[in-house]
Amino acid sequence: VTKRDPPYHHGALPRAVLDGALAAIEETGPAGLSLREVARRAGVSHSAPLHHFGDKAGVLTAIAAEGFRLLAEATRTALSTGDEFLEGALAYVHFAIAHRAHFAVMFTPALYRTDDAALTAARADAAQVLFDGVQGFLGPGREHEVLGGVLAIWSFSHGFATLWLSQNFETDADDTDAAVRLAAQSVARLVEAGAFPKPE
Amino acid sequence: VTKRDPPYHHGALPRAVLDGALAAIEETGPAGLSLREVARRAGVSHSAPLHHFGDKAGVLTAIAAEGFRLLAEATRTALSTGDEFLEGALAYVHFAIAHRAHFAVMFTPALYRTDDAALTAARADAAQVLFDGVQGFLGPGREHEVLGGVLAIWSFSHGFATLWLSQNFETDADDTDAAVRLAAQSVARLVEAGAFPKPE
DNA sequence: TGTACATCAGTGAACGCGCGTTCACTGATGTAC
DNA sequence: TGTACATCAGTGAACGCGCGTTCACTGATGTAC
Numbered sequence: 001v002t003k004r005d006p007p008y009h010h011g012a013l014p015r016a017v018l019d020g021a022l023a024a025i026e027e028t029g030p031a032g033l034s035l036r037e038v039a040r041r042a043g044v045s046h047s048a049p050l051h052h053f054g055d056k057a058g059v060l061t062a063i064a065a066e067g068f069r070l071l072a073e074a075t076r077t078a079l080s081t082g083d084e085f086l087e088g089a090l091a092y093v094h095f096a097i098a099h100r101a102h103f104a105v106m107f108t109p110a111l112y113r114t115d116d117a118a119l120t121a122a123r124a125d126a127a128q129v130l131f132d133g134v135q136g137f138l139g140p141g142r143e144h145e146v147l148g149g150v151l152a153i154w155s156f157s158h159g160f161a162t163l164w165l166s167q168n169f170e171t172d173a174d175d176t177d178a179a180v181r182l183a184a185q186s187v188a189r190l191v192e193a194g195a196f197p198k199p200e
Numbered sequence: 201v202t203k204r205d206p207p208y209h210h211g212a213l214p215r216a217v218l219d220g221a222l223a224a225i226e227e228t229g230p231a232g233l234s235l236r237e238v239a240r241r242a243g244v245s246h247s248a249p250l251h252h253f254g255d256k257a258g259v260l261t262a263i264a265a266e267g268f269r270l271l272a273e274a275t276r277t278a279l280s281t282g283d284e285f286l287e288g289a290l291a292y293v294h295f296a297i298a299h300r301a302h303f304a305v306m307f308t309p310a311l312y313r314t315d316d317a318a319l320t321a322a323r324a325d326a327a328q329v330l331f332d333g334v335q336g337f338l339g340p341g342r343e344h345e346v347l348g349g350v351l352a353i354w355s356f357s358h359g360f361a362t363l364w365l366s367q368n369f370e371t372d373a374d375d376t377d378a379a380v381r382l383a384a385q386s387v388a389r390l391v392e393a394g395a396f397p398k399p400e
Numbered sequence: 401t402g403t404a405c406a407t408c409a410g411t412g413a414a415c416g417c418g419c420g421t422t423c424a425c426t427g428a429t430g431t432a433c
Numbered sequence: 434t435g436t437a438c439a440t441c442a443g444t445g446a447a448c449g450c451g452c453g454t455t456c457a458c459t460g461a462t463g464t465a466c
Binding site for chain 4: 207208209234235236237246247250255256
């Protein structure tokens with residue numbers, strides 16, 4: 001026997017299923033995803049995924065949870081090493097681009113089970129990273145400003161990532177970092193010019 | 201005859217189809233939209249929509265185009281009357297909430313035909329409103345700063361709208377305006393605190 | 401004014417298809433003694 | 434070390450369903466003469 005059949009036990013079927021799903025989502029988006037297509041890509045029978053994930057929503061829930069874990073990891077590193085929030089925004093955008101399938105699923109909650117325990121935990125942790133980052137940046141005594149800061153930074157980063165991914169910015173350049181930097185500098189300029197209201 | 205049958209000719213079938221589609225999308229999102237469901241809601245045969253829109257993508261393309269027209273209108277008014285960009289951001293967020301079905305379709309280009317003439321025109325016009333607004337705000341002589349300003353304002357507004365709609369901000373309050381204002385004020389605070397890089 | 405006819409709007413039966421899920425099953429692994 | 438058996442992983446046939454699209458059609462409207 002020179003060529004061995006694939007073993008009956010896959011060994012890493014859940015991972016293969018998730019990878020198949022992610023590949024399919026990268027190509028055609030999460031909307032039309034079918035479990036049978038996922039199984040085809042993973043090279044397993046079309047009912048194998050159900051063994052591990054229960055149903056289709058289970059697969060997408062697992063992807064969303066994994067996405068929040070990856071996002072927390074990426075932003076935690078950036079926020080602890082960088083000295084400006086630009087680092088955090090860059091990490092966020094990089095994550096969205098590098099893991100666009102995860103990103104698309106994470107922010108389309110209609111696709112998955114939002115009450116899943118692992119998911120909500122991962123998501124809360126990712127949010128905590130953001131709150132801790134803003135708190136650490138502002139320093140003690142400014143706790144009441146943290147929520148607003150989170151809203152601001154998150155909106156900016158998320159909006160940029162979303163618009164960039166959906167190709168709404170018609171820049172020829174595909175230098176993401178430069179575009180994020182330009183946008184961030186422009187925020188400062190606009191504040192200076194009075195585009196955003198000053199508090200009080 | 202006391203009760204008249206509905207006339208054979210509908211009179212406003214295209215509008216009824218779009219409204220049916222919008223209602224369905226508001227309830228379950230644009231992902232699983234089916235033409236037959238749309239026809240059911242519009243009270244017409246399931247092949248009627250095809251007469252006017254060609255196919256499913258045609259319906260969604262029409263919705264996206266209509267959405268960009270509505271968005272241009274809403275932001276044009278806000279940017280010409282308000283004296284701060286906060287007005288523009290508020291208008292953007294209000295649009296996203298009031299027309300969430302349009303909004304969802306507009307920014308999911310995988311759903312429709314991105315090369316449709318009416319669509320691209322409406323979209324270009326909406327973008328022009330934004331560019332004109334930033335240019336008018338900055339004043340003459342600062343043309344090179346416009347692109348960055350557009351990236352910044354649009355990212356902020358779009359990110360806020362998206363995160364708000366997908367219920368990622370866990371605020372109890374549903375006072376959208378207050379939240380947008382808080383976020384905008386926090387942008388100014390963060391710039392002051394050095395979170396965003398200053399140009400040059 | 402009337403009539404023939406082209407054109408447009410909308411219908412409903414029919415098609416073929418891929419889907420999610422179920423279910424009884426087989427193969428492989430581990431564990432108790 | 435061997436053997437019985439429970440457990441877990443994965444298979445593939447089968448189900449019923451709703452879908453998008455096609456197609457020949459019927460009803461209604463407008464227009465030419």
